[in-house]
Amino acid sequence: MNKRTYSSVTNVQCTCGVLGELSKEPENPIKFDAALNEFHIEYLTPQGKKVAIVIYHCTFCGGTLPESRRDKLSKTIPESERQRLSQLIEGVNSIDDAFRAFGVPDFDDIISTEGVVVNSEENNGDLSRENERSLTYQRLSEYADVHINSSPDGVARILVVPKKIDAEKS
Secondary structure, eight states, X not given: OOOSSTTOOOOOBOOSOHHHHHHTSTTSSEEEETTTTEEEEEEEOTTSOEEEEEEOBOTTTOOBOOOOOGGGSBOOOOHHHHHHHHHHHTTOOSXXXXXXXXXXXXXXXXXXXXXXXXXXXXXXXXXXXXXXXXXEEOTTXXXXXXXXXXXXXXXXXXXXXXXXXXXXXX
């Protein structure tokens, strides 16, 4: 078994089971995600968004926790595809640039300041200054989806996210 992170000082596996027991208590912030085979600390941000931090070592005995399945649930993007996508998105700095370069997205959402996703068709494409717009292009790559998010300042942030592996096909 490899060390869990670059700063791990052990590869001795946890056998005490403390985190497993704690994760069974509904009010405890320690949760176990069976699909990912990971323990997390979950909490709410001041905006009310639920977030999670992965735990790599037992908080009681210090042993490493089970190996994550996260990398087995997403496709690996080959280096040649990373380079192709990097060239493809070069020069895309706004939502308008994305429409010109890639056409109509597979998903076009407006995210309100409350974090609620509102389909732009239902909102007649209206994007108020307080909201963000999120475009998702799934057809640009067989390995990754391209997400283009524009904040109220108009600056586009581009994420290339590995596609999930369809469990039924694997």
